[in-house]
Amino acid sequence: MTAIAFEPHSTRARRRRIAGVVYRDLAAMRRSPIRVFEILFWPVIELVVWGYVTLFLQANKVPFVVSMLLGAVLLWQVLHRASNEVAIGFLEDVWSRNLINLHVTPVTAGEYVTGLVLFSLIKIAGGLAVMVTLAYVLYGFGLFTVGIGLIPFMAVLLVLGWALALVAISAVLRFGEGAQVVAWSLVFVFQPVAGVFYPVSVLPEPLQWLAGAVPASHVFEGMRAVLGGAPVPWDTLAVAAALDVGYVAAALWLYGATLRHARSKGRLSRFGE
Amino acid sequence: MAILEAQSLTKRFGPVQAVDGVDLSVGEGEITALLGPNGAGKSTTLHMLLGLVTPDSGRVSMFGLDLQKHRTEVLSRVNFSASYLGLPGVLHVREVLNSFARLYGLRDPRRRVAEVAELLEIGPLLKRRTSDLSSGQHTRVQLGKALLNDPELLILDEPTAALDPDAGERIRNLLVSVARETGTALLITSHNMLEVERMCDTIHFLAAGRIVASGSAAELAAHFGVVDLEEVFLKVAREGVPA
Numbered sequence: 462m463t464a465i466a467f468e469p470h471s472t473r474a475r476r477r478r479i480a481g482v483v484y485r486d487l488a489a490m491r492r493s494p495i496r497v498f499e500i501l502f503w504p505v506i507e508l509v510v511w512g513y514v515t516l517f518l519q520a521n522k523v524p525f526v527v528s529m530l531l532g533a534v535l536l537w538q539v540l541h542r543a544s545n546e547v548a549i550g551f552l553e554d555v556w557s558r559n560l561i562n563l564h565v566t567p568v569t570a571g572e573y574v575t576g577l578v579l580f581s582l583i584k585i586a587g588g589l590a591v592m593v594t595l596a597y598v599l600y601g602f603g604l605f606t607v608g609i610g611l612i613p614f615m616a617v618l619l620v621l622g623w624a625l626a627l628v629a630i631s632a633v634l635r636f637g638e639g640a641q642v643v644a645w646s647l648v649f650v651f652q653p654v655a656g657v658f659y660p661v662s663v664l665p666e667p668l669q670w671l672a673g674a675v676p677a678s679h680v681f682e683g684m685r686a687v688l689g690g691a692p693v694p695w696d697t698l699a700v701a702a703a704l705d706v707g708y709v710a711a712a713l714w715l716y717g718a719t720l721r722h723a724r725s726k727g728r729l730s731r732f733g734e
Numbered sequence: 735m736a737i738l739e740a741q742s743l744t745k746r747f748g749p750v751q752a753v754d755g756v757d758l759s760v761g762e763g764e765i766t767a768l769l770g771p772n773g774a775g776k777s778t779t780l781h782m783l784l785g786l787v788t789p790d791s792g793r794v795s796m797f798g799l800d801l802q803k804h805r806t807e808v809l810s811r812v813n814f815s816a817s818y819l820g821l822p823g824v825l826h827v828r829e830v831l832n833s834f835a836r837l838y839g840l841r842d843p844r845r846r847v848a849e850v851a852e853l854l855e856i857g858p859l860l861k862r863r864t865s866d867l868s869s870g871q872h873t874r875v876q877l878g879k880a881l882l883n884d885p886e887l888l889i890l891d892e893p894t895a896a897l898d899p900d901a902g903e904r905i906r907n908l909l910v911s912v913a914r915e916t917g918t919a920l921l922i923t924s925h926n927m928l929e930v931e932r933m934c935d936t937i938h939f940l941a942a943g944r945i946v947a948s949g950s951a952a953e954l955a956a957h958f959g960v961v962d963l964e965e966v967f968l969k970v971a972r973e974g975v976p977a
Contacts, residue, residue, distance in 0.1 A: 464846045464884035466839045469810040474839035481836030488829040489822055492863070558820030562879065565784045566837040567810040724788040727747055730781045733819050 469567050478568045482576020486550055487583070500588045504538045508592050512600050528688045530658060531602040535592055536684060537657050539615050540677055541648050542588060543622025546581035547574070548629040548644035555638055561733040570720055578623055585619070607684060610693035614680045617698065620705045621676050622648065627712035631719040634728065656681045676701040676708065735798060736761050737887050737919040738783065743792035745778055745943075752778040754943035756792070760887065760936075763917040765910065767930045769963075770940035771971040776923045779940070780889055783921070784814055796887060810838060815880035816891035817873055823865030827856065827875050830864055831882065838883040850878045854908070869896035877905065881912070888912070890922040894929060902926075906933055927963040937963070939970050946970060 467474035490496045508531070515530040554560045563573065596602045605611060629644035654661075654668055655677035661669055672678040679701035683694045723729045740758040744751075753775040760766045768776050781787040783794055785801055785808075794801040796808045821830050828847060835843030851857045854874050859867065867875060873896045880888055893909065894902040910933055913920050924930050930937060931951040939947040939954070947954055947970070951963045958966045 464835075464838070464882060465841045466810060466883060467841060469806045469839060474810075477836050477839045481833050484836055485822065485825070485829070485833035488826075488833065489824050492824045492826070492829075553822065557822045558818070559822055561786060561816070561819055562814075562821070562834070563837070564786055565809060565812070565814045566834070567806045567839060568837050569806060721788070724786065727745070727752075727778065727781070727787050729786050730777070733816065 474567075475572060478566075478572045479576045479579065482550075482568070482573055483580050483583075486553075486577070486580040489553070490584075500584050501591055504542070504588050504592045505595065507534055507538065508595055509599070512596070516600065527600060528602055528606065529685055531596050531600060532604065532607065532684050532688055533657050533681060535589070535596060535604050536614060536618060536680065537652075538592060539585060539589065540618040540622045540655075542585045543581055543619045544625040544629070544648040545622075545644065546584050547577045547623055547626035550577040550580060551626075551630045552633065552641055552644060555633065555641075555732055558733055561730070564729060570717065574627065574716070577626075581623070581626075582619075607687050608693065610683065610687050610698070613693075613698045613702070614684055617676050617680050617701045617705055621708055624705070624708040624712040625651070627709075627716045631712075631715045634716075634719045634723045637728070637731070651675055651677060654678060660685065674704065676704040679704075737764075737796060738921065739793075739795045740779075740783060741793045743779065743782055743789045743794070745775075745782060745787060745790050751943050753782065753789075756940070756943070756945055758783075758921075758938065758945075760919045760921055762886075762919055763913050764936065765913050765920040765922070765934045767934040767937045768921065768923045768940060769927075769930060769937060769967060771967075774940040775943040776940055777891060778943075780814075780891055780921070780923065784812070784889060785809065810883065811885060812887045812889065813838075813880040813883055813885040814889045814891075815873075815876045815893060817869075817876070817893070817895040818891070819876060821864040821872070821875065821879070823863065826861055826863055827867070827878075828860040830875065831860075831878060834879050835882050840883065846882055850881050853881065854878045855904075870898060870901050873897055874901070874905070884916070885918060887919045887921065890920065892924055893922055894924070894926065902929070909933065927967055931963050939966070941970050 467477060511530055511534045515527045519527050554563055593604045596604060625647050629647050632640040632643040654672040654675050656672060661672045661678050661682055664672060679697045683697050686694055736759045738758065738760040740756060743753050743756040745753040756779055768779060770776050778787060782789050785805055797811060799808050801808050831847040831850065832843050835846050840846050851860055854877060856874050856878055859871055859875065864875065894905050897905060906929060909920060912918050937949065937951060937954055938945045947957060949957065954966050955962055958969050960966055960969060
């Protein structure tokens with residue numbers, strides 16, 4: 462009676478370990494109706510509230526508001542959920558005092574994060590499917606009117622959300638469980654300068670400079686341009702993608718450095734107490 | 735060749751010298767205990783051996799591989815169980831074990847989970863949530879998790895702390911048979927001196943982060959001029975490091 466394992470550095474072993482993270486989270490979701498409920502609850506609430514606000518504004522002859530605000534709500538959810546879902550996946554290991562069990566397995570930090578990211582994609586896809594359907598049924602807004610640009614728009618926001626999640630995870634590793642508030646709130650720090658619901662041009666000039674360094678601002682500006690009839694601004698998207706690369710690189714560096722620091726200071730052990 | 739070699743491990747947390755020059759060697763099939771009063775440095779030592787804590791100085795190698803440089807290879811051949819660790823409470827026991835079997839890169843997770851469940855007699859628990867388990871059942875599931883990858887080195891922090899005497903005895907017998915039959919090396923900490931006397935080939939006493947005495951239970955009792963390990967423990971804990 463022996464356990465037969467793949468060679469630890471083989472691709473199959475890596476895939477199997479990442480699948481272990483995804484399997485665990487999927488099983489947890491299956492066992493907890495609350496988790497399924499929360500995939501839908503906030504996105505639906507936001508969609509309904511903002512949807513009726515836009516209908517009210519439209520009735521008062523404010524042009525373009527339905528498509529632009531609903532598009533903003535839907536794309537904001539992509540960023541928000543990408544950040545939260547990955548951070549929550551990590552926090553669930555903290556809450557259940559399972560983090561040490563994970564860190565003594567052969568799973569690498571990269572494989573663990575990859576598993577969390579893949580699971581977040583599944584949850585985001587589910588939540589978004591419901592929102593897109595509701596937006597069409599309730600308000601006649603088809604997100605796909607954004608066209609082919611929708612894919613890079615979403616990709617930029619997803620990657621930014623994952624980078625922010627890594628920063629939140631790093632904060633918890635560095636400062637302990639009390640820092641979990643960062644996981645819930647970090648994405649909102651970016652909201653004012655991301656130009657989600659208004660053009661960046663309405664911001665004061667210093668904030669406009671800041672907005673230029675936030676990938677999400679280029680996405681929301683681009684979305685408004687496309688919904689206003691302009692072609693997809695690929696040059697702006699390229700800038701956003703380049704910024705994303707910088708954000709991810711910085712977040713990965715921070716995560717690695719924080720993990721090393723946590724091991725050095727014995728903080729990782731405290732997550733088992 | 736030793737399964738585990740630790741040389742001159744030291745770790746300081748602020749003003750506290752948690753571990754101070756610990757040398758350890760554990761051979762194939764050997765059962766070794768690390769004993770000492772609370773705060774002696776046992777858990778910090780175990781956590782350094784598992785890569786959870788980076789030593790300030792010293793070196794850990796297992797199977798001839800340096801832990802820092804070969805983390806993935808080493809950890810795929812080691813496992814750990816501690817009574818203070820949790821498991822995802824919402825999951826069924828089968829799902830927890832299936833997920834860990836994947837995390838250890840096993841080819842056939844379901845088959846291995848079934849084997850471990852039979853070995854630890856936790857089959858009836860497989861469809862229960864881990865949050866619904868008693869502490870004794872939880873310990874058995876943690877041990878099941880720790881046996882999934884058929885480890886060559888099993889590190890156990892208080893393996894029977896939450897078990898009743900009957901369950902504790904059965905787990906001890908199981909662990910001894912695993913060590914003797916498969917050659918798995920065991921490194922345990924425990925505050926149950928009788929357990930250590932019965933199970934362990936070699937015992938290291940830690941006090942103030944240093945190993946102050948090593949040997950079999952009988953050798954240690956003779957060395958300290960007492961009748962059993964319990965008295966050795968009390969002597970070390972109350973009188974400090976002997977000259």
